[in-house]
């Protein structure tokens with residue numbers, strides 16, 4: 001590998017890809033995408049569709065790319081929750097198989113973006129997911145993708161981030177996600193209650209912490225390991241996160257009345273009839289995320305101490321980063 005490794009980044013137009021493109025330093029990054037992408041600090045944009053044979057490239061272009069690439073960051077994925085299992089197969093599972101084949105030809109290690117929610121499905125998980133859990137097909141597909149990579153024999157790492165929020169210092173994100181949407185709804189006083197299992201941590205991580213960890217891993221030549229990009233026992237609890245929402249609302253001249261926190265299995269939390277559609281949707285997403293977190297142990301596994309020690313990931317309080325994310329989202 002050259003002093004400045006050439007890194008192929010799949011999913012360059014996504015939230016993680018865009019964050020990586022802002023953080024990139026000592027590597028030459030090729031931004032792989034199907035459609036338009038904000039190139040940021042990318043050396044070049046490469047058209048790639050991981051659901052197609054040879055990533056959608058002509059054989060000579062595929063071979064030339066493999067000859068050029070030293071490292072692959074595989075971040076492309078179908079990330080929307082609530083689709084049936086089979087819809088995740090072409091991109092999340094078969095796409096990962098194609099990326100592994102490409103990496104083998106290139107002789108390149110893969111850094112794979114999985115999800116911390118796989119903790120709910122690993123042996124020893126603390127509970128089961130209900131048939132209707134909106135995240136389950138997505139999470140299953142990510143775990144299967146991890147297995148595809150393991151079976152491929154290609155050297156690889158697995159990064160397992162929890163739900164990501166904006167940049168740790170500015171709150172910036174290329175696109176608002178479920179955490180921002182639901183937080184905004186709570187801050188506007190729209191949540192009649194919050195369904196969360198007792199003892200669950202509200203584990204969200206600034207996106208640049210993931211990007212920094214991945215880039216340091218590449219620069220350090222790391223080619224194996226599983227890294228839980230979570231706060232684990234340091235993560236805020238529901239009361240802390242609601243206090244931050246109240247602080248954010250107050251700064252905008254709104255008083256957020258105390259929101260009851262209810263066990264998702266409680267009768268009151270199960271009957272959503274009569275509530276507006278958006279309220280029903282958000283409450284049921286919160287309930288399902290709580291179920292995944294509880295099945296993952298309530299407090300997600302974490303590699304944060306190792307990421308700080310070995311990869312120089314900065315020590316940022318999640319509560320501060322969450323408040324910055326709320327401010328950034330409000331300013332949009």
Ligand SMILES: NC(=O)c1ccc[n+]([C@@H]2O[C@H](COP(=O)([O-])OP(=O)(O)OC[C@H]3O[C@@H](n4cnc5c(N)ncnc54)[C@H](OP(=O)(O)O)[C@@H]3O)[C@@H](O)[C@H]2O)c1
Pocket residue numbers: 010011012013014015016017033034035048049050051052074075076077078079080091095113114115116142160161162163164165177
């Ligand atoms: N964001 C989070 O909170 C979070 C948390 C845990 C794990 N993750 C994992 O991190 C990875 C990146 O997440 P994200 O938030 O950046 O996702 P995202 O914003 O939804 O972006 C998904 C990316 O995948 C690309 N993609 C989809 N289908 C593709 C295909 N057939 N071929 C090539 N590229 C394709 C998209 O490209 P187009 O623009 O062409 O559609 C886009 O760049 C995912 O694998 C996800 O599972 C994310």
